[in-house]
Amino acid sequence: MTTTATLAPVSLELRTGPRHWWAGFRSMITWHLVSLRLWLVLLAVVQVLSGVGFVLGFGLFFEQIPLSVALFVSTGVPVVNLVMTGMVLGPQLVADQKASHSFDFIHSLPVPHTASAAAWYVVCLIGGLPAVAVSLAVAVWRYDGLPLAVTPDVAPALLLTAFTGTMVGLAVAHAITSPMVTRLVTQVLVFAMFAFTPILFPVEQMPAWLGAVNSALPLRHMADMVRASLTDLPFENLATSYAVVGAWGLVCAVLAVRALGRRR
Amino acid sequence: MPTDTAMAFHAEGVTKVYADGLRANDALDLRIAPGEVFGLLGPNGAGKSTLVKQIIGLLKPTEGTLRIGEHDLVAHPEIARQLCSYLPQAQMPIDSFKAAEAIELTGRIRGGDRATVRARTDALLEALDITQWRDELGMKLSGGVKRLVGFAMATVLPGRLVILDEPTNDVDPLRRRLLWEQVRRLGDEGCAVMLVTHNVLEAEKSVDRLAVIMDGKIVAEGTPSALKAADRGQLRLQVMLSPGVETPESPEWVRHPVRVGNNLVATIDEDAASAGIDWAVGLMGQGTAEEYALGATTLEDVYIRLTGHASANGEDEA
Incomplete structure (x- = not known):
């Protein structure tokens, strides 16, 4: 057959600066979304089902669930929805890429590491936000008189929660070189998130020492931030919660980007 | 260019x-x-x-x-x-x-x-x-x-x-x-x-x-070409061994013999061509080999000499 390929347009100029960053960021969002295309619907369904499952399932513990409990659970579920993709799915995807050696190609693409991390954050938001909306809608439908009060703070609370969850996941994904260890760590994270962090139950019900441990970790503070933004409940030290979650997010972002660029 | x-x-x-x-x-x-x-x-x-x-x-x-x-x-x-x-x-x-x-x-x-x-x-x-x-x-x-x-x-x-x-x-x-x-x-x-x-x-x-x-x-x-130049004056002797037989011992003048599957590949001097044919025919007579081929050396022979490995031309790699 006749070869008709146009001559190869060899890259001559080095690309730097904000335009290069922005182009890489946009392209990587597309790359990640297309990579997940086959599973995006399934991911959304699982996210919605898990959120709705918590909202409805906790009601089964009670003959007549107190509205305060329903409100607590319903306003904790968004945190689960928002961090699940970034903190659990993300590291497992990277572990799969490393195990199949396809990570080398992705790593060889000329995209700034910060742009790549930011793109993944956007994808995690896309994966989590619809489930948050559906879970809250189901809660309102299921629990008559649920005193939800959505405030403008919901935007920074949800965005920061998803950011820190994603960055923790990226740090785990890239700081740990063994795919098997990464998978084990994410399993432990899921278990710890549901069993030992005060997201769906009050911190007062935990042993004091475990409550103190959680005060230094981000999940409890994420729950406080999100809950405060969705209710009229009074919260003390909300600024501390934002500071702790923000600090975790920043530190993990730095760790993740450094780990992405680390050469053994 | x-x-x-x-x-x-x-x-x-x-x-x-x-x-x-x-x-x-x-x-x-x-x-x-x-x-x-x-x-x-x-x-x-x-x-x-x-x-x-x-x-x-x-x-x-x-x-x-x-x-x-x-x-x-x-x-x-x-x-x-x-x-x-x-x-x-x-x-x-x-x-x-x-x-x-x-x-x-x-x-x-x-x-x-x-x-x-x-x-x-x-x-x-x-x-x-x-x-x-x-x-x-x-x-x-x-x-x-x-x-x-x-x-x-x-x-x-x-x-x-x-x-x-x-x-x-x-x-x-x-x-x-x-x-x-x-x-x-x-x-x-x-x-x-x-x-x-x-x-x-x-x-x-x-x-x-x-x-x-x-x-x-x-x-x-x-x-x-330059790498093959060192093998000038050499021939490639390839003997297809019968399945399951042990690798036969090679004469001293058969250089760098490597077995890949049932193929035994080696190089010999051009003036040893006749002896090489006789040896291969002898192996066939004993039932140790099924056929043989003698031809010009290739880059693969150079590679075998340098690494002691056969290449992966669709076969197993040593």
Whole structure:
């Protein structure tokens, strides 16, 4: 057959600066979304089902669930929805890429590491936000008189929660070189998130020492931030919660980007 | 051939010692000029992948420098990722991508504008004769077609150095020829091409120069003809052994015998041709061999002599 390929347009100029960053960021969002295309619907369904499952399932513990409990659970579920993709799915995807050696190609693409991390954050938001909306809608439908009060703070609370969850996941994904260890760590994270962090139950019900441990970790503070933004409940030290979650997010972002660029 | 030698690839004294003490690369020196297709040959574990991973910034050399022109790839891995394009030995992660979509998106990520990337994608699909699969998801593609899509992804907007790791794996013979045409065109356009392989016969037909790497060191470098020159006056004796027989003991004048499956391959002097035939016929008479062939030496014989390994021309690798 006749070869008709146009001559190869060899890259001559080095690309730097904000335009290069922005182009890489946009392209990587597309790359990640297309990579997940086959599973995006399934991911959304699982996210919605898990959120709705918590909202409805906790009601089964009670003959007549107190509205305060329903409100607590319903306003904790968004945190689960928002961090699940970034903190659990993300590291497992990277572990799969490393195990199949396809990570080398992705790593060889000329995209700034910060742009790549930011793109993944956007994808995690896309994966989590619809489930948050559906879970809250189901809660309102299921629990008559649920005193939800959505405030403008919901935007920074949800965005920061998803950011820190994603960055923790990226740090785990890239700081740990063994795919098997990464998978084990994410399993432990899921278990710890549901069993030992005060997201769906009050911190007062935990042993004091475990409550103190959680005060230094981000999940409890994420729950406080999100809950405060969705209710009229009074919260003390909300600024501390934002500071702790923000600090975790920043530190993990730095760790993740450094780990992405680390050469053994 | 372009003569933009200012953008040549240089590796000087590249040494990589892993934390466990393994010396994977030992003072490697290489130069690949723009327009040159350079083969890097060696058995598994020889140090080829370690060198490639240092070039694209996955590993850091313990010592030595890697440069394209004046750009220091070790100090600036972000520049390395722009100046190098890479086809890994593993299949590309494109199960969810349509073939054309994967190529176009890679071109966009590499900084190409939409129109250029689309035109180049169409041209590559046609040149590699895979247009019929352009809208097929990666998960539905055969291994060979997926490999060709990977090649197109790596070369849609090629860098100054194009690294191709076993590009023809799983590809059918007809499309292999089409792929090699495209590799040649990359060189014509001014790319330096590093072809990493242990398929010696294929490399012999495709590369301008090559290096054989063994235990982290370059044990030979030059054009295929120059490397074969040392074997001038030699013949290749190939004996197809009967299935299940032990490898027969070779006379002293049968050099570098290597068994791959039921094939026993060795070299002999031209003036020992008659003795070689007699020996092979004798093996056939004993039922040890089924047939034999005597011919000119190939690059593979050089490779066997240098590494003690047979190459992977569709057979097992020693």
